[in-house]
Amino acid sequence: MRAHIVGGGFGGLAAAAYLILNAEVPGQDITIYEADRQMGGGFLLDGNAESGYILPTGALFDQHFPCAYRLLEKIVSATNPPKSVKDELFEFNDHNNDNWSHIIVDRNGNRVHDPRFGLSLRDGLDFLRLLLTPECMLDKRRIDEFFSQKFFSTEFWLLWSTIMWSFPEHSAMEFRRYIKRTLPLFPHLSDLSGVLRTPRNQHQSLIEPLRDWLCASGVNCRPNSFVRDIGFMPSPDRTTVNRLECESNGEVTLVPVGPEDRVLVTTGSQAADLLVGSMNEAPQLGLGRRGQSSELWKRLANGSTDFGNPGLFFDDETLKHHSRAVTFTITTKGNQFIGPMSELAGGSKPGNGGMVTLKESGFLNDKDSGWLLSFAILNVPEVWGQPDDTYLVWGWGLYPENRGKFVRKGMAECTGEEILEELLQHLSFDKRLQELSSQLRSDKRDAVTKSLVCIPCELPYVNNVWMPRSRVDRPRTVPKGATNLGLLGQYVEVPQEVTFTIEYSARTAWEAVHRLLKRGPAPPPVYQGQFDLNAVFNALKVFVCR
Numbered sequence: 194m195r196a197h198i199v200g201g202g203f204g205g206l207a208a209a210a211y212l213i214l215n216a217e218v219p220g221q222d223i224t225i226y227e228a229d230r231q232m233g234g235g236f237l238l239d240g241n242a243e244s245g246y247i248l249p250t251g252a253l254f255d256q257h258f259p260c261a262y263r264l265l266e267k268i269v270s271a272t273n274p275p276k277s278v279k280d281e282l283f284e285f286n287d288h289n290n291d292n293w294s295h296i297i298v299d300r301n302g303n304r305v306h307d308p309r310f311g312l313s314l315r316d317g318l319d320f321l322r323l324l325l326t327p328e329c330m331l332d333k334r335r336i337d338e339f340f341s342q343k344f345f346s347t348e349f350w351l352l353w354s355t356i357m358w359s360f361p362e363h364s365a366m367e368f369r370r371y372i373k374r375t376l377p378l379f380p381h382l383s384d385l386s387g388v389l390r391t392p393r394n395q396h397q398s399l400i401e402p403l404r405d406w407l408c409a410s411g412v413n414c415r416p417n418s419f420v421r422d423i424g425f426m427p428s429p430d431r432t433t434v435n436r437l438e439c440e441s442n443g444e445v446t447l448v449p450v451g452p453e454d455r456v457l458v459t460t461g462s463q464a465a466d467l468l469v470g471s472m473n474e475a476p477q478l479g480l481g482r483r484g485q486s487s488e489l490w491k492r493l494a495n496g497s498t499d500f501g502n503p504g505l506f507f508d509d510e511t512l513k514h515h516s517r518a519v520t521f522t523i524t525t526k527g528n529q530f531i532g533p534m535s536e537l538a539g540g541s542k543p544g545n546g547g548m549v550t551l552k553e554s555g556f557l558n559d560k561d562s563g564w565l566l567s568f569a570i571l572n573v574p575e576v577w578g579q580p581d582d583t584y585l586v587w588g589w590g591l592y593p594e595n596r597g598k599f600v601r602k603g604m605a606e607c608t609g610e611e612i613l614e615e616l617l618q619h620l621s622f623d624k625r626l627q628e629l630s631s632q633l634r635s636d637k638r639d640a641v642t643k644s645l646v647c648i649p650c651e652l653p654y655v656n657n658v659w660m661p662r663s664r665v666d667r668p669r670t671v672p673k674g675a676t677n678l679g680l681l682g683q684y685v686e687v688p689q690e691v692t693f694t695i696e697y698s699a700r701t702a703w704e705a706v707h708r709l710l711k712r713g714p715a716p717p718p719v720y721q722g723q724f725d726l727n728a729v730f731n732a733l734k735v736f737v738c739r
């Protein structure tokens with residue numbers, strides 16, 4: 194038996210590891226085809242300390258990622274051997290959580306915090322109403338059908354939506370799952386206790402050790418290999434893959450697949466059609482061909498209802514539903530910028546601190562309310578080999594179509610320098626940052642940009658996982674009638690679990706391997722906060738007595 198895995202993101206790499214660990218498939222019988230030039234999918238790392246690092250994605254994890262952690266406990270850390278990746282992650286969080294928080298700062302630099310996050314009993318009852326509505330009644334329904342307009346202007350919603358990237362127009366079905374999965378987080382949206390970060394960027398913390406472990410086990414990793422089509426044996430009711438069509442450096446190869454072989458396909462990527470900019474250019478440089486990561490899913494779904502509805506998640510229409518976000522990585526030398534930024538984020542020294550969301554007036558439905566900027570101070574060093582006097586700040590804007598408050602353009606049209614200008618002007622209540630902002634707009638500009646580089650990334654489909662969907666829009670890990678084909682990633686249906694997480698991709702991988710090969714243990718159950726009395730009690734306190 195040979196195994197072919199399409200997609201070398203966390204999900205594809207996890208699938209290869211589960212094949213080895215759970216199903217005892219020899220590594221040399223596994224091939225991973227990745228369309229991009231490097232493995233890692235959304236967890237990309239590029240750039241350098243001089244031209245500016247590029248980190249398009251952030252990473253927050255919770256304690257309840259059993260599929261991901263049971264895998265990561267088997268993988269040796271790249272930088273901290275013989276510790277496992279999991280042990281390294283937990284130890285890092287045990288020792289570095291003191292300054293880790295998420296605060297809201299208003300335009301005058303004041304910290305906005307209400308003891309109950311602005312929630313009322315009425316909001317609590319609305320949560321209950323949504324929880325008591327079975328999932329089968331939530332097809333296509335939106336979050337704002339269940340909550341009052343007032344709820345969306347609470348501190349709770351601002352903190353929640355800037356962490357989870359959800360909007361009132363998004364899926365009530367997904368939000369209901371999130372409530373159950375993340376109930377323990379309700380009282381901790383501000384102090385972020387229980388939320389874990391990786392010790393370094395996700396590429397070096399997760400992807401590299403996993404890739405190296407797979408390569409050492411004999412797995413054949415093939416970057417620059419786009420699987421553009423899959424062929425099936427003729428059958429009225431069975432789906433058996435008999436060939437892959439793989440395009441690599443302009444050449445197409447046909448890979449024969451036997452009925453005893455297994456094919457695992459990643460259907461789409463949240464980082465699809467990612468565009469990268471620079472200090473002087475808005476994001477416009479694509480890393481792959483447009484539409485590449487969902488092309489195969491669209492082919493599979495063409496003419497078959499068992500493969501879901503990729504058009505809902507990857508189409509021009511999707512872009513009208515808050516699917517787009519712009520992220521940016523700031524690389525800075527010295528203390529002039531990082532000092533005040535770290536103080537604002539609650540850090541005890543430069544390069545230390547948590548997350549900050551800049552409060553706009555009229556957050557909800559105010560089309561001219563700015564980009565809704567947030568940023569996080571990244572750990573030092575965030576990138577292995579990062580010079581000592583260099584610091585990183587990662588930021589994001591959830592309304593990139595809106596005009597900025599100061600730079601009167603959509604965020605996706607802005608250069609890195611314009612994003613920096615908008616950020617600094619928002620923070621001009623701090624005299625040191627005001628000074629920096631003035632310098633950036635004066636003849637001292639060149640001196641400033643030598644020590645301050647901002648690289649923007651546009652992610653057109655990152656938030657499509659929140660699209661209001663019905664139960665059949667996502668295919669199952671093993672579609673009906675499939676004999677040797679499994680599906681992976683964020684667009685495959687796994688009951689109860691929430692997307693936008695490595696756990697989701699890991700779980701689809703584990704489940705697909707288990708169901709297709711009928712070997713090894715079934716995936717552990719999904720954590721459900723409503724059955725955790727401690728979590729329920731603490732969450733209730735938020736609504737009634739804090």
Ligand SMILES: Cc1cc2nc3c(=O)[nH]c(=O)nc-3n(C[C@H](O)[C@H](O)[C@H](O)COP(=O)(O)OP(=O)(O)OC[C@H]3O[C@@H](n4cnc5c(N)ncnc54)[C@H](O)[C@@H]3O)c2cc1C
Nearest residue numbers: 200202203204228234235250252253420462682694695698
């Ligand atoms: C901005 C952002 C923030 C995030 N924050 C978090 C977070 O805080 N916590 C968290 O747990 N998760 C987070 N995620 C989600 C994260 O992307 C996933 O957890 C993880 O990367 C998903 O892995 P994946 O393999 O399923 O998909 P991806 O990482 O998207 O990888 C899919 C890969 O498949 C490849 N591919 C697709 N089709 C083909 C084909 N036909 N041929 C060859 N290759 C193909 C693509 O090129 C891509 O590399 C975030 C994502 C983004 C974009």
